[in-house]
Amino acid sequence: MKTFEERWTAWLDDQLSGRELSEFEASLPDKAAAQAEKAQAKKLGELLKRELSARPLKNEEFFSHQLRERIGHDSGEQRPERASRTSTSTWWTIPRLLWAGTASLAVFWICTIFVMHQETPPEESQYLTQILNARVDPVVSPNGTVSIFEVKQDRVTVLWTEGLQSLPADYAAK
Amino acid sequence: MHRSLAVIVLVLLLATIVVPASQAAEKVWSGLVIAENVTGPQPVPPELIRIEGLLKKFFGYNDFKVIGQSQKTLNTGQEDWLATSKFFGLHVDARGETQGGYVLNLKLYKEKELLLETEAKLSKRSPLVIKGPQVGGGQLLLVLVVQ
Numbered sequence: 001m002k003t004f005e006e007r008w009t010a011w012l013d014d015q016l017s018g019r020e021l022s023e024f025e026a027s028l029p030d031k032a033a034a035q036a037e038k039a040q041a042k043k044l045g046e047l048l049k050r051e052l053s054a055r056p057l058k059n060e061e062f063f064s065h066q067l068r069e070r071i072g073h074d075s076g077e078q079r080p081e082r083a084s085r086t087s088t089s090t091w092w093t094i095p096r097l098l099w100a101g102t103a104s105l106a107v108f109w110i111c112t113i114f115v116m117h118q119e120t121p122p123e124e125s126q127y128l129t130q131i132l133n134a135r136v137d138p139v140v141s142p143n144g145t146v147s148i149f150e151v152k153q154d155r156v157t158v159l160w161t162e163g164l165q166s167l168p169a170d171y172a173a174k
Numbered sequence: 175m176h177r178s179l180a181v182i183v184l185v186l187l188l189a190t191i192v193v194p195a196s197q198a199a200e201k202v203w204s205g206l207v208i209a210e211n212v213t214g215p216q217p218v219p220p221e222l223i224r225i226e227g228l229l230k231k232f233f234g235y236n237d238f239k240v241i242g243q244s245q246k247t248l249n250t251g252q253e254d255w256l257a258t259s260k261f262f263g264l265h266v267d268a269r270g271e272t273q274g275g276y277v278l279n280l281k282l283y284k285e286k287e288l289l290l291e292t293e294a295k296l297s298k299r300s301p302l303v304i305k306g307p308q309v310g311g312g313q314l315l316l317v318l319v320v321q
Contacts, residue, residue: 129275129300129318134292141289154228159292159304167284169310172208173260174241 012041129157141165199249200298201321202276204257204266206242209235210312221319225301233305233313245321251276261285262306264316274298275320282306282316296320 002010007024010016011034016024028034128150136144143163150157203221209229215237218226222238229238242259244266251271257264263283270277275297282290282304289307296302298320306314 127274127297127299129297129302130295131302132277132293132295134290136290137288140284140287144290146292149232151228151232154225155297155300156225156228157294157300157302158232159294159302161290161305161307164289164307166308167261167310167314169312171261171284171309171314172210172239172241172312 012038127155128152131157131159134159136161136164199247201245201247202266202268202278202296203245203317203319203321204243204255204264205240205317206257206259206262206264206306207315207317208239208241208309208312209233209315210237210239210310211235212237221321222317224319225303225317229303229315232303233315235313238315248276262314266318269293278318280304280316280318294318 004027007016007020011021011024025031131148134146134148136146138144141164145162147160147162148157149160205219205221207219207222211234216239218229218238219240221240221243222229226238230236242257242262242264244255244257244264246253246255246266248268248271251268254265254267257266261284263285265281265283267279267281268276269279272295275295278294278296280290280292280294281288284307290304292304294302296318301317301319304316306316308314
């Protein structure tokens, strides 16, 4: 069973016929007002159909041409921008190379000084002269002996010999 | 600005090159010294000032006279030289540079007679003194110092 609203909508759209149409029109309280309303609804429908329907493109070629041109233009704008970015990013100019060289040398010097300061001082024995071996001629000085003294306070090493042949004072001549 | 930069670079480069080079060559002084006790001692020779106190204390003499000497600049650490007096000769044969010094072979001759031979690692900071034979009332000392 259709409601009144459904039959009203169908009546406005001229979809009622025969007995259904006559029964519905008979149920209307004011048929003239209903007819006027139906006419208004039809006018509104036509207006909406006319205004809201999608307009077919009359010049598709022109439109796509415009679109392609726009895309081309946009990508063309990006290309020089990238090129200019590349040209400004040439960092290794001569002054910059000089600066980089100077900075590297400075860093090298700082590191060298730092490492030299960090180096552990050599053992005290490395400061002192060391006697590796010593001998007196056994033929000339058969009783000759050698001793080694390290005077750490004065940082002097002394090779002390005993039993060498004594010589007259004339041997002190220059 | 570029000029000042160039000066900085030059100074750093020179410092890099010159400093190690200046550390390379060192002089070794070797001397034949007669130590004696005299009434009016002479001032100690300049090469011995550094060890004057030790010489006096250790050997018990108050006068030190250089009778022969040699000063050799070591470039490779392989040089050899001779310090001579009228009767004595000290032959020094450098056999290479080590950490902080030089390895030296030393031979003391009395005329052509070998009295003493020794091999020492002479430190750049530590002199070497060798007690030689008694000469008259004094003593022959051999002294080696890296200057």
